[in-house]
Amino acid sequence: MSETTHAGNGISTEQAGVEQELVDTVLASFDKAEDPRLMEVMQALTRHLHNFLREVRLTEAEWNTGIDFLTAAGHITDDKRQEFVLLSDVLGASMQTIAMNNQAYKGATEATVFGPFFLEDAPEIPLGGDIAGAAAGQPCWVEGTVTDTSGNPVPGARIEVWEADEDGFYDVQYSDSRIAGRAHLFTAEDGSYAFWGLTPTPYPIPHDGPVGKMLKAVGRSPIRASHLHFMVTAEGLRPLVTHIFVEGDPQIEIGDSVFGVKNSLIKKFETQPVGTPTPDGRDVHSQSWARTRFDIVLAPGSDLR
Template structure:
């Protein structure tokens, strides 16, 4: 008797056994009262089973995966979210953002949120400094917030946050410092301005299971230099994005969480010590940089 093989080398009889299992699992969700939950659970089961069958997952590999997820749970706490890191490095975060932020005209593109946003950033006036005690080169950031029709958006809330020159966010230090983050509001003409630090490349936390995975596949944990923004305004779609530094060598190597988009790469112009600052701030013998980021918000529910 001839055994018929499928495309992946599995006999037709074995393939039928595996498909019957998938069918039973899918059927187990048929009585789910929430249609969306039913769709999600059945699609998850269908794709998960397809993955296992495609790669012919071994029991040892399954155990390794369970140990990996367990370790990710153990290292996660109120300041570190290993599952967000995992989502980021697999491109799942960026794919979710792409699905939920469809391109609308000239609206500014969204990118990954990241794990280091906090709700309690201090408010600063226009022209204020977000750095606090964080170390790094001062950087003047300015721009406008408009809608897709070019109308200025007054009183738009802008939240900004970034790492210091050593590559750490304030929450990574384990003390109560608040630095490298703030919120501010646009003026009546939709303009904003503030002092920050010139972004530098830094690695995502790679001392846990996600870092070990990246090392195993020979991928860099380093993120391209960037400054985070979240912009909200009435009747407009909330924008979560960041800008990247033109000329950063890491851009050619790759961003570890796939967050870079060409439209978000901005020129950070270096200024020699003694160059007058836009607001008259005296920086002594320090160099500084400046950049402009004009933000366009999409209509709400688009």
């Protein structure tokens, strides 16, 4: 074998050639793909994967550990828990994909991570209705408008909202099939909306599986900053997946485990003393409540990249 080393990484030129020949062979195996985009993606994935393997000189034992990790992620995933979404989130891949596909546009509301706890077919509530159901927590009045980037109101926009309870759990994490802390509603003719929810609190992402073990191994916290999820859709406008965060939440400074915080999405949640009248006259049972405002601006639906 040649004594010449390759690129200063301690392997011989001959060994580097053997490795590169394999890369080239795998790349060529995708040349006949009928879909050019599929070919582009698979070849780029192959190049980056092999570059990673060669850069860190991954051992067979380490590769098998990675396979075991992905297998465990598959086993724990079901219709209520998506471990691969969690993995994408904690590696920043979700936020990077969102950043690339939701570029800033004329004051449109910024997008952030979808998360693993959205459910189709959440119940509909009227304007001013309550998404909390039986979920525990401080009542919170949420209001705002939905407009386009020209300031025109968007009537009939569908707003999906979902959040954890004060103990940090979403309804799907309970075993009793409850529906709580989630609903959808539609904006009024003037683009306005309002509903009762809960004041968000910090909580950990599920960390009893392989993703949690990985975070522990690298010394990272699983805690998410306090937030309330939104997904907003309207005909002719770009769909928006986002959340709002609680101003003053210490976890924002410590760090959000899925890198989802953006300054524009941090909102004031103002606690109202016991006995303060609510906007709709609701009786909050002699407890404090909070209120916040989130005005949503949707970008045009055409490709803006």
